[in-house]
Amino acid sequence: QVQLVESGGGLVQAGGSLRLSCVASRMIFRINDMGWYRQAPGQQRELVATITSGGYANYANSVKGRFTISRDNTKNTVSLQMNSLKPEDTAVYSCKFRAVDGLAYWGQGTQVTVSS
Numbered sequence: 001q002v003q004l005v006e007s008g009g010g011l012v013q014a015g016g017s018l019r020l021s022c023v024a025s026r027m028i029f030r031i032n033d034m035g036w037y038r039q040a041p042g043q044q045r046e047l048v049a050t051i052t053s054g055g056y057a058n059y060a061n062s063v064k065g066r067f068t069i070s071r072d073n074t075k076n077t078v079s080l081q082m083n084s085l086k087p088e089d090t091a092v093y094s095c096k097f098r099a100v101d102g103l104a105y106w107g108q109g110t111q112v113t114v115s116s
Helices: none
Strands: 004-007 010-013 018-024 031-039 046-051 057-059 067-072 077-082 091-099 104-106 110-115
Touching: 004 091, 018 031, 018 091, 018 110, 031 067, 031 077, 046 067, 046 077, 057 067, 077 091
Parallel strands: 010 110
Antiparallel strands: 004 018, 018 077, 031 046, 031 091, 046 057, 067 077, 091 104, 091 110
């Protein structure tokens, strides 16, 4: 069974930066989209950023210009560089891989806490 493992979360002051990474426990062939989602307490999970196999990136309006998503297809990894963090970015961040056959794989999440 494939697992996605996130790393890089933590506590940071407002204005600071964090870099999240997500790697699959074994190679998944033909991944279409990779993405990051987040869920704050009492809130629904929301899309943060996605990136296609061709490198096209899509961002939530709230993170545009501050976050950058990238992927390494040879290593089945996706990263999220988060700059100029705000307290409202506090959430559990999870990665998701979607294969071309429609199967979706989720990580268990990593906590990001931004203090004011």
